[in-house]
Each structure stands twice: as structure tokens, then as C-alpha cells.
Amino acid sequence: MSSVAALGCTGANSEEEQIHVSLAPLFYSEVEQPSGLRALQGSTVCFDAGLSDSPDDGFAGIEGCFDMAIAGVPFVDADCVTLDGPSGVEVDYTPRADCAIEEVELFPDRFRVEVVPVDGLRARLEWHVELLAERFAERLSSRPADLIPGTDEPLRLVPDVTVGFPVNVIDAAGERVGWDMSQGRVLETKGGGPARTLALLEDTDVLWPVRVGPGETSTITLEVAGAVLPVATVVATPVEAAASLEIVAALADGPLGARAIVRDAEGRVLVGAPVTWSLVEGELALTTISEFTPPEYTMIGDDCVPPPAAPESRRAVLRAQLGALSDELEIEWTAKPPEETRDEPFSPDPACQRGTGRADDDGLGDRGCNCATGPQDGRAGWAWLAALTWMLGRRRRTTPARC
Numbered sequence: 001m002s003s004v005a006a007l008g009c010t011g012a013n014s015e016e017e018q019i020h021v022s023l024a025p026l027f028y029s030e031v032e033q034p035s036g037l038r039a040l041q042g043s044t045v046c047f048d049a050g051l052s053d054s055p056d057d058g059f060a061g062i063e064g065c066f067d068m069a070i071a072g073v074p075f076v077d078a079d080c081v082t083l084d085g086p087s088g089v090e091v092d093y094t095p096r097a098d099c100a101i102e103e104v105e106l107f108p109d110r111f112r113v114e115v116v117p118v119d120g121l122r123a124r125l126e127w128h129v130e131l132l133a134e135r136f137a138e139r140l141s142s143r144p145a146d147l148i149p150g151t152d153e154p155l156r157l158v159p160d161v162t163v164g165f166p167v168n169v170i171d172a173a174g175e176r177v178g179w180d181m182s183q184g185r186v187l188e189t190k191g192g193g194p195a196r197t198l199a200l201l202e203d204t205d206v207l208w209p210v211r212v213g214p215g216e217t218s219t220i221t222l223e224v225a226g227a228v229l230p231v232a233t234v235v236a237t238p239v240e241a242a243a244s245l246e247i248v249a250a251l252a253d254g255p256l257g258a259r260a261i262v263r264d265a266e267g268r269v270l271v272g273a274p275v276t277w278s279l280v281e282g283e284l285a286l287t288t289i290s291e292f293t294p295p296e297y298t299m300i301g302d303d304c305v306p307p308p309a310a311p312e313s314r315r316a317v318l319r320a321q322l323g324a325l326s327d328e329l330e331i332e333w334t335a336k337p338p339e340e341t342r343d344e345p346f347s348p349d350p351a352c353q354r355g356t357g358r359a360d361d362d363g364l365g366d367r368g369c370n371c372a373t374g375p376q377d378g379r380a381g382w383a384w385l386a387a388l389t390w391m392l393g394r395r396r397r398t399t400p401a402r403c
Helices: 128-136 380-393
Strands: 020-022 037-040 044-046 048-054 058-061 066-070 080-082 089-095 109-116 122-125 155-157 163-165 167-170 185-190 208-210 217-224 227-236 242-251 255-264 269-271 276-281 283-287 297-301 312-322 325-335 352-354
Touching (some): 208 217, 242 312, 242 325, 255 269, 255 312, 255 325, 276 283, 276 352, 283 312
Parallel strands (some): 155 227
Antiparallel strands (some): 020 048, 044 080, 066 089, 089 109, 122 167, 163 208, 242 255, 255 297, 276 312, 283 297
């Protein structure tokens, strides 16, 4: 069976994996929203579907390729339904003979949403960067048990650092449940004062701000479907409490990104520390993920030297530093030739860095790589990084998005 290629966002998520369905204002996860997901009773769901007809165009409108129906009643794409019954909703997609996308075999498809009551649920912050890495990277350099801290642990955050998190609703088993963002409110309480409603971070559509001042403790809750669900307790923790750090890198055909896990003397994770990144050996592009992702994260791209004519082994040594604390990680990968020949000459990424050598070397110093802005070489890893950047900093929309 062939299916329509899907790029960007969470990819094709219908049952036959040929259609991408957006569900706003329902939020399930920044990482996935599969057919068959569960959602809170009373939520509104807008089924906005699209097909990927080319890698450059993203998801095109679906109306000319499928007829849509719910329980046999014709359905207009992007219309909304309310989950007011216990049986859920299924949208059926029937292929049309006059679809304008050529040389693609379409199949009957469907997208289902099941319904659950609010009883027995709670909420949590979604560590979406780590979950995206686990889903899309081929491998992690390691997977510490606290890569994603437990939901019962308070979030220890460096004061005056703003971090953006999605908010999940979960059941007693820790499984996600979709919730209607137009009906719910994320609330914050500090120092015994009154709760205040948090607004989404500017120009984002799923990230809520988490921030505390020196000495503060914040309690975050989600008010939805007539219930108030605990989300997280946030404790201001000075950066001086940091006692160790450990680098974890995500790799595919090349390096994708890394995080320096900072811990205090008791081994508890500390978020928002001003980690600085550099290279000991090799040449790589190091960039921030987004303005709402703390500095212990970095994106990494093998975009500083031309792609090889034949597969070749490459390596680099990455360094993370926080005051007197530091860690180094050697990463190795096989660089591959580009899939398509480009007419433009290779141009390095502006964010390229060159290894400076260790302190006891007679090294070259940080000479950079004298990069200039230019087209990228299209290696597989860079597409993932671009998608990740879009997902983490995507713009708020007034209508459901097709990506």
C-alpha cells in the first residue's frame, strides 16, 4: 500500500497515514495527535485535514480529493463538533476520482476521537523537546532516568528565566487526554495570593510561560470541564545550587541537538541555568532552539563543511560549561552525499563554530569559520531541525492550521 508522503508538524496521523488532521482548539500533545486519541467530554474539535502534495508546499486542502462524513452525514473540512456524548466521533474520508494530486493512490481513511469524563484526571507539563527527540532522532547518546523528571517532582527553575511548556491532561495511568483550549484556563498561584490566568507566550499557540522570581514558589493548575487539575509546583532555585552537568545528544544521519542536564548536590534536575556551548574538536553549527527554550539546550547542524561525494565518517567533541562545571561528549556520525544535486555552491551556516581545543592544548583558538549566509545543503538531519524549530516557536493562528 502506498500513501501520501507527509512532512512537517506531527506528520500524517489518520489511520491509513495519508492525511494530516489538525484538531484545534483541542490540544492533545505537541508531539503527536493520533487517530483514536481520547478527549474530555464537552470539548470542541475542529477536524481540519490536509494532504501533502509536495515537500515544498506542505499540506494542501483536502476537499478535492476526499468526501467527508460523520456517521454518514456529509461533513465540511474544518467544521467543528462538540463531544457532548460518550460515544466519540469518527470522520470518514472517501477518495474522489477527480483528485488533482497525480500519481498517488488514495485509500478510504478515517480519524477517530474517543470521549472520557473528567473524573480522576490530572495535568502535567509536557517535556516536548525531549519527547520530540525520542520520537524523531535515530538515537540518543544516553538516556538518563531523569531526562524527563517525574510528575511528582517540583520543577526547580532558575529565577527570572521564562520557559515555555505545553500542558497535558493525563489519566491515572499517565496516558494523555485531549482538552479544549478555548474552554480551559491555565492558572498560577504564588505566595498564597489569588490565582491569575496565564496567557500563552507571545506568538505561540501551545506554550504556557513558567517563571518564578528569587525565593518564590509557584503552583500551576488547569481549570477545565468544571474541574481544577494540578499541573506543577515550581520552586525558585539559584544557579549556585548546580553541582554537576551531563550532556545528552540526539543524532540521526548527523547530530541534531543536545541538552546539558544540570543537577544539584542531591542529584535533582535544575532548569534554566546559563549553560554555554562550544566545540573542543570538529566544526558544527550551534544555535538556540527558541527564545522560550532554556540555554541548556542547543541545536546542532553538520552544515559547516561541504557534503561528501561518498559516505564519510565525521566526529566532533561538544562542550557544555556552567561556571566551573563542564562536560564533554564525543559524537560520531556518517555524513552522506545530498540526495539531489544543487546548482548553488555550498555555503556554511552562519552559526558555525570550530573546535577551540582543550585548555591544555596549544589549540587554534575560537576562529569561527568565517561563515556567510547561504542555502543549506539539504541533509536529512537539517529537515528535522527546521521542523523542530517551527513546532517549538510556531505562530498563533486564528483558524486551525494545516502546517
